[in-house]
Amino acid sequence: MLEAKLSEAGTLKKLLDAIKELVTDANFECNEEGIVLQAMDNSHVALVSVKFAAPAFKRYRCDRPMPLGVNLTSLTKVLKCAKDDDICTLKAADEADVLNLVYEAKNSDRIAEYDMKLMDIDADTLNIPETEYDARVTLPSAEFTRIVRDLSQLGESVRIEVSKEGVRFASDGEAANGNVLLRQSDGSHITGSTIKPKTEADDEEEEEAEGSSRKKAKVKKEKNDDDVEMEDDDKDEDKEKEDEDEEDFQPKENEDGEEEKDDEGEEEDSGSKKRKKKANGTSKPSKKPKTSKSKGKATEDEDSSSVVIEMNQHVSLTFSLKYLVNFSKSASLSPKVQLMMSNDVPLLVAYDFNQGYIRYYLAPKIGDD
Template sequence: MLEAKLAEAGTLKKLLDAIKELVTDANFECNEEGLNLQAMDNSHVALVSVHLEAAGFKRYRCDRPMPLGVNLSSLTKVLKCAKDDDECTLKAADEADVLNLVYEAKNSDRIAEYDMKLMDIDSDTLGIPDTDYDAEVIMPSAEFARIVRDLSALGESVRIEVSKEGVRFASEGESANGSILLKKDGEISRVLTDKERKAAKARARGEEPEEDDEEENGDDEDKPKEKKIKKEKVKKEKDGDEDVEMDEEEKDEEEFKAESDEEEKSEGGSDDEEEGGKKRKKKANGSSKPAKKAKTTANGKGKGKGKGKKDEEDKPEFSFSMNSHVSLTFSLKYLVNFAKSTSLTNTVELRMSNEVPLLVDYDFGQGYVRYYLAPKIGDE
């Protein structure tokens, strides 16, 4: 027997809206770990993989593995009868031919119950191999949706290129061409292997990685800033790394206090006192003060007096890492469909390797939606 209760029906509604145009009929494979769906589109160009974790449900029970064959269009119609904040319970008996859906309103005593016929769908679950990608891009999902939507008005294909210059999206149409470049300031990091990624995730959950090498690599991912800072300290002073680190922390504290003193003076004192105070503090703190201000601004605590700080706040979060140059061409029609998952999360991750399908990953906490799209070959 299956009984899965979601805190909000809106999550399932958004999930189905994102994939219903790519997949018509599919099996929800239910087991003790959660609900899984894997299906290809009719042209066998794109693969959709959905996972809802058991821990993401308010209540979850699955006595034995069982498939639920559903028509996604019909399930979407049934889910439209629920409000986004209704509690949604999915129930199915062993070898049942009906899926029972119960919607409970949070602010009233209203309980709605629907039964939907299940289907017998023959589908083979494809084994998705672990792949070590050459390039990885993390960007706001809304920005990705905007880029593919804008470029789809020009042409049918988009070339995604990851290089030291940045990440470029380019499309060529009959009447116009378009190109969008996303640049990253600073050093370009290395893409983690699949083993390193798993080790890092294990550490994030508070678990111990299986191998020592994985633990070290995971450590590097979890604390990239600390690694960079340590390198700079070694260059400045070869001996006494720990002493240098303590000095830097004390200096940060002094800068923070000095900065707050300046803000109090600027609010309560005269202009002359403010200028004199700033001069005295600049001499006491040295040249590392702007870096500290940038930190407080990024955390939302700084007031941001200059234009540069405002631009920094408004700048969308974007990062990429690469092991080698990657340039691939994809169909914009599919990418526009993938971008419908924007409502689930504000971040999307793109992973690429030459001659390997593109992975577009939307991780929304309760699970994930992953799209795999084969590149176009011979399309210039």
């Protein structure tokens, strides 16, 4: 028996919208590790691989491995009956010919239930070999979507070239030509390294490393700020600051009952107080923490819009824009996309999200084909 409960039906809807035009019928292979789909388009030019890991579900149970043969067009119609924030539960009995879908509304007591007929689809699961790529480009998925859509107005093919200059997308049409160059955002190109598709473990290690480095940088900056303040203050100013601090921290006590002071002490206090007000008017230490926070936010924004290029050697390949435009529909699932290329090897377009990943493999064009 299969029971898979997703916290939001919108994730499954976005996934099907991205692949329904490439694949008509496909098997969802269900096992204890999660749900996997692998299928090729009718022309056998592109392959799509999808994975929903078991921990991505609120509740997941699969007693034994079982395929669910589904017509993606029909499943898309059934999923349109659910709101994006509805809780979606997929149920199927052993050797069942029906897939049961239950939608639970979060803000009301509404529960909708649908049954969809399953199909017997004879499809062999393809073993995708682990490949070491010559180049990997990580860029914002929205930028990739814009590039392929713009260039698809000019021609049918795009040449993707990765070099020391950056990554260039070029399309030659009958009436016009166009190209877009994206340069490396942060530092020089990484060369001579082994480039493989990222796994979930790699993403977790990167997040931990980024978090620790940001914490260290913040602590170091705070210490440096303190050091600068200590170096700028003379001994006399330190003494005057202490006197001022005593007055600043006791405003109410002075109003309720003044302490007995000598006339000389009062004159010294009033003089130091005037000097302090002038000094405080020029220095603004209270704004330093705000500056560090704003820099941290700016760093996060730069990370989300950065372009990272890893390259072992120059790569230049030509692909069909029609397929790349279809691939770019997965931009709603992930803010970043990875393009992995090697000469004479299919292009890998990968979108990783919290619930798993979706990967597309596209064969390059050869000659004038």
